[in-house]
């Protein structure tokens with residue numbers, strides 16, 4: 001923390017501009033050895049305004065580039081230390097030379113994410129906000145960027161703070177019931193239970209939002225399931241918008257599976273086209289079918305395809321039944337042909353699922369299906385800032401939830417307040433780890449190593 005660090009903060013490659021950043025006590029004095037102001041002298045430099053000058057190699061007595069320099073004195077800077085930003089031309093050769101000169105003048109190369117690490121250690125942001133910085137930079141869509149910006153501004157942190165104060169309040173009320181039972185300072189078990197339930201509801205909603213978060217960052221796996229020849233590969237191609245999979249009138253066309261990514265309104269989905277789940281008529285098919293079953297059972301969701309131009313069979317209904325526990329959309333394909341399937345009979349097997357009629361061949365209703373996919377498997381538009389984007393956060397929220405659930409259980413079983421308070425108290429360290437108030441070094445290293453150098 002005592003070192004002054006330096007790094008190129010713009011992406012590698014050629015660009016109109018390139019920025020070298022320094023942070024630490026000696027940022028300005030190091031800058032003075034490599035930068036010469038044109039008109040103003042150093043004395044006149046005012047905080048957060050740019051001055052024009054030249055990068056100068058004092059050993060070789062050569063100019064390297066023309067540049068602007070801005071000074072952000074502590075604590076009103078990104079890291080809360082003295083920060084200097086030097087905007088040069090966006091040439092990798094120049095930028096690397098500026099860094100080299102800076103190192104020669106006493107700075108040290110920054111590690112990945114070290115500027116943000118310092119912002120966190122300096123108390124400028126908590127760890128949720130630090131994670132959001134990187135999420136914002138790497139956002140896959142404007143929608144995710146908005147969520148990350150909300151978290152960067154402390155939206156999620158405030159919710160966690162509220163959660164902590166609710167938990168702490170509850171613990172003190174439970175403990176007051178133990179110490180001052182006569183004086184009415186405590187809380188009746190019924191009210192404690194209903195408070196816990198409310199807190200749990202909020203936490204569980206956050207945990208559930210991780211699915212949406214994962215859809216935004218990594219993408220969810222959706223298996224296209226159905227019997228042979230119902231049009232799975234045709235649908236796969238229609239959703240991808242190009243002829244990726246082989247389609248033919250003969251059942252058993254697809255044997256190996258195919259996996260391709262699509263993006264719907266900022267969320268990613270990996271579509272998996274696979275062999276039809278049918279009795280195999282060829283030894284190779286047998287293996288394909290075994291793999292299909294495995295993939296379908298591991299998928300995050302299922303597009304179940306039926307041929308609407310034929311009567312539903314027992315095999316169709318049996319298959320839907322088999323994957324009933326999964327989130328699913330029933331797709332009645334071949335809607336361009338006269339319909340023979342009894343849709344309500346199929347829907348009755350899995351009444352909570354959405355269903356939609358499409359023609360994969362003609363492209364009818366594919367846009368509506370995409371929207372249904374987005375609404376069913378990603379949480380759709382209802383979400384704003386409170387989406388969990390990281391497994392780390394989800395796991396900690398789960399630990400908090402377990403502790404509170406145990407507390408609730410004890411309350412309901414009529415255990416003394418003491419025991420309940422003890423269970424609820426177990427949630428606190430996990431809440432502390434969420435915001436980074438309780439620091440686990442390994443976790444910190446993991447978080448900041450995902451950053452680029454210069455951020």
Ligand SMILES: Nc1nc2c(ncn2[C@@H]2O[C@H](COP(=O)(O)OP(=O)(O)OP(=O)(O)O)[C@@H](O)[C@H]2O)c(=O)[nH]1
Nearest residue numbers: 228229230231232233234248252253254276360361
């Ligand atoms: N009329 C009509 N025919 C379709 C439609 N979708 C697919 N087909 C036809 O149905 C036949 C089978 O299509 P595929 O996409 O290969 O079916 P599949 O489910 O992938 O079949 P397997 O890989 O063998 O399990 C082809 O002749 C397609 O042209 C549709 O919406 N309407």
Ligand SMILES: [Mg+2]
Nearest residue numbers: 232233253254
């Ligand atoms: Mg196929």
